[in-house]
Structure formats: C-alpha cells, structure tokens
Amino acid sequence: MINKNELKYIQSFAHKKHWAEESVFIIEGPKMMEELMASNFVIRQAYATKEWIETQPYKPHYVTEVADFELDKLTQLQKANQVIALVEKKQIKGPIQLKGKMTLVLDGIQDPGNLGTIIRTADWFGLDQIVVSADTASCYNPKVVQSTMGSILRVDVVVADLPEFIQSAKMPIYGAVLEGKSIQTTVLAKEGILIIGNESKGIRPPILSLITDPITIPKYGNAESLNAAVATGIILSNWQH
C-alpha cells in the first residue's frame, strides 16, 4: 500500500525540475533492481509487487509491497515492471582520477537515448568514468537511466568545466572528428582522454583546440556522419584491440 504523498512524489520524477534537483533517482524493473542490490548504491525506498517479492530470499527492509494497479501509477515506463526504487545519487568527491585508464569526455550530447547507450558502451569496454559538459543530458534523466541497462550503476558520470579539465590532463587527448588520423592505423594509448562531440555540431571550437590526437573513423559509403554512440563503440573497440 502506498500513500498519496509518496505517489505524488514519485510521479513528480517525470518532470525534469524534479529529477534534476532531488538527491535520489529512479530505477525500474527486476533486472536493474538485481544489479542495484549488488552495487554499493544506497536504496532509500522501493515499491514492488508481490510477484517480485516472492522471487527474493526475504523482503528487504526498504521495500513496500504495492498492488499492480499502484505500480502502474508510479511507473515512467510504458508498462510497469514489478519494482521501482529510489536510489541516492552518488557523491563523487575529489579530483577525477585519470591514471592508467581511458576517460571518455562528452561535449554536449543532447539525446537521452544516445547518452544512455554511450554509458552502456563505455561499461562494455571497461571504462569506469565519463566526464560531461554541463549541457550534456543529465545521467539522472529517467530515460537515460533505463537506456544504460544498469551501467549507470557502474560508470561514474561527472559534470565538469571541460576546457579546464582537459587542460589539466597530461596525456593524449583524442577527439573524434571528421578529418583526423584513421583509427585503423592509430594505436590508442592505454591512458588518455577520448572526446566525443554533439550529435550535429561535433566537438565545439574551444575544446577542439585542446585535442592532441584528432582521430577519424574512415567512411566507405555516403552517410554524412555516424551516430555518437556508434562512433564511441567503434573507437573504444579499437582502443581495446
């Protein structure tokens, strides 16, 4: 059973003002819930149907049982999926650690689905952090959270002043551009920064000028550009090669 205030509170996560400002974000579905319970994120509250609770060895203290019709009112998905949890956003403290790894930098990725797919792709290739410009879509947008398919629980997304951050990094700064060195003949260093730009404008000039190693995915056909998530996947695949 859920009370009116809780219902209103969770429904308000459909609005940007709310999910941007709250200290918690929402995850939905048994698969995401399983990964959440295995992570070190703090679950503030969860609402689950009897069906979900019965799959657990015991009912966790933070779970309130709700009826199917109640979950239908709470969900932001097209179809409610057994469980909804309110999770505390991670507080990332101190300077960003760059040693010995590749850090992905996103300059103005606007589309929530694209951002979610990029986070998931970064996770596949073993990256554990992404640094984003303030105008990149928020990783707490419910659409982003869902499209990461759980990777949001493993990859830290940090908002930073990109020029300042990039200038302080003493390592190769790779940038995906239309005219650079072919990724097929470039061996990417294990430690570095990889910048992916906005879907239509690419990497913006102040950041473009900080790139030490412009790289390109060779084109064999006629499409004008590649989707940002696809480009990220191809470059990270070459990096891990």
Place this chain on the structure above:
Amino acid sequence: MINKNELKYIQSFAHKKHWAEESVFIIEGPKMMEELMASNFVIRQAYATKEWIETQPYKPHYVTEVADFELDKLTQLQKANQVIALVEKKQIKGPIQLKGKMTLVLDGIQDPGNLGTIIRTADWFGLDQIVVSADTASCYNPKVVQSTMGSILRVDVVVADLPEFIQSAKMPIYGAVLEGKSIQTTVLAKEGILIIGNESKGIRPPILSLITDPITIPKYGNAESLNAAVATGIILSNWQH
C-alpha cells in the same frame, strides 16, 4: 495554400496503419530534401515554406508553397522544418544480389531509432542493402526515416523470409552472438552475410542454426550486452579494416 483533404491525408501518416499501407512515405527538412532531390526516388508532392523555396534555383513542379502555420500542422517532428515531401516507396524487384558485397540481415529489430541508426551505419560503411525479418520495425516508420538522416535514400531495405533467404546464400554467414570467435582476430570475408539479432533476445534459434561463423565483440567491462546499432558499427568497422 493546402486544402483540407491534403492536410488530413498527410496527418494520417502519424498512424502506423497508414504509413505501412500507403505507396508513399514522408521525409522532412531541407537536408533530407536536398538528398532526396539528388536521388532517383520519385517525389509525388512536397509542401514547403517561402523560406525553403527561396533557397532553390527555381520552384520544382511538385512543390506547393505553404505558410509556416500550415507546415506546423503537417509535421511529424517536434518542430516543423521548412519542407515535407511525399516520396514513392521503392519497388525492389527480382532476387537479392549478394555477389561481391556484405549484406546485413536484421532479425527482429524492434526499436525504430535503432533501425534508423543501423541503416545510417550501414550506409557509412558502404553497404547498399539490408534484409530484414517481417517483424523488424518498418523502414517507412517516420521515426526510422528521420533517424537514418538520409541513408534510407541510399540503402535498400528488403523484407524477406530469413531462414529461406539465408539458406539460399552460398557464402559465409556471420552472426553477432555472445559466444563466438573474437572479431579482433577474425578477418571477415568481403562477400558475406552479417546477422544482427533482436535487442533483448538476440538471434532466434531457427536462424542461429544457419550461422557458419559466429562472431563476438569481446567484453572488457560489465555491461550485459551492446546496443544493436553499436554492435553493427563495430563489426562493419572491423570488416572494412
């Protein structure tokens, strides 16, 4: 000026029943229009604002000038973008030609955005045809058309009985699966078939058994799977390598 019947007709393309059955599909925006005019597709009718017409050397015979408020009523985009055209669907005749090229096969791709991105990615890597199962999203879904960013005009999408089609192909049948030969150590033949499966179920059993060369994108992190369009891009990038 546009009359009521035309208005109703174009608005009806918002509904699947309509865009699936009509012999025309809709494209929008000056960029897509430019590529359309350079293609061999037949434009049955177009509606454009004065702003767009003034960018042209002359007003094409198929263009009706409309006011901004009229275009706003016609558009399927969030914001109307100067021009909307009704384009005749291509009739693809005769058997599918497989000689000397890679043909992409999609087994049940459901998400329109994913399908559009896959078509665009195939175009980037020089593929000119994709064969899809009947339950794959329609390439004439307005969301798919827009997300191809013009590639729908260059890549043929053919619906076929996949098991029958694949069985008739005498060439390597590559399939993207979770446990196959690493694409990093596999040299893909220039001529072949590449099968990409459904977003959550992968390639289905009757088709799985027809794969001669199962291939895998090695995983270095913890994501459970890669997005279908990202996987397609990584494999095609390796194929062109």
